[in-house]
Amino acid sequence: MEPEATKKLRHSQKYPLMNKRFTKNDAGFTCQHCGRYVPPLLSSSRDHCTTCLYSLHVDINPGDRANTCHGLLVPIGITLNSKKGTIIHYHCDTCGAYHNNKAAPDDDFDAIIELSRNPLQYLYNVKSNDD
Numbered sequence: 333m334e335p336e337a338t339k340k341l342r343h344s345q346k347y348p349l350m351n352k353r354f355t356k357n358d359a360g361f362t363c364q365h366c367g368r369y370v371p372p373l374l375s376s377s378r379d380h381c382t383t384c385l386y387s388l389h390v391d392i393n394p395g396d397r398a399n400t401c402h403g404l405l406v407p408i409g410i411t412l413n414s415k416k417g418t419i420i421h422y423h424c425d426t427c428g429a430y431h432n433n434k435a436a437p438d439d440d441f442d443a444i445i446e447l448s449r450n451p452l453q454y455l456y457n458v459k460s461n462d463d
């Protein structure tokens with residue numbers, strides 16, 4: 333019998349890409365902006381509030397929770413990606429970094445529409461700073 337930790341380590345060595353780029357971390361949380369409880373998103377990782385769309389600066393790669401900033405990510409705009417669907421662009425209130433999240437199917441539609449009114453020029457600036 334080998335200890336559980338050794339097995340896990342082996343698994344992560346066997347599938348390094350899977351663990352590096354995307355960690356499924358689907359948990360409910362209370363929004364730090366509007367105070368509502370956001371239930372887990374069953375199909376993927378829940379990473380932002382469905383009501384006000386605010387998020388927290390906790391990930392480096394999606395779902396890894398490896399970022400120590402923990403600042404409030406303020407939604408600043410929306411772009412449409414042919415592969416990924418609706419992308420929400422964020423600006424971190426604490427460290428000033430730009431971040432993207434995929435919109436969830438149960439996000440508040442009015443909030444998405446409201447964000448999509450932001451000038452495109454602004455979004456292009458965001459995109460160039462994002463990588």
Ligand SMILES: [Zn+2]
Pocket residue numbers: 363364365366367368381382383384385386
């Ligand atoms: Zn909220």
Ligand SMILES: [Zn+2]
Pocket residue numbers: 389401402403424425426427428429
């Ligand atoms: Zn930050």
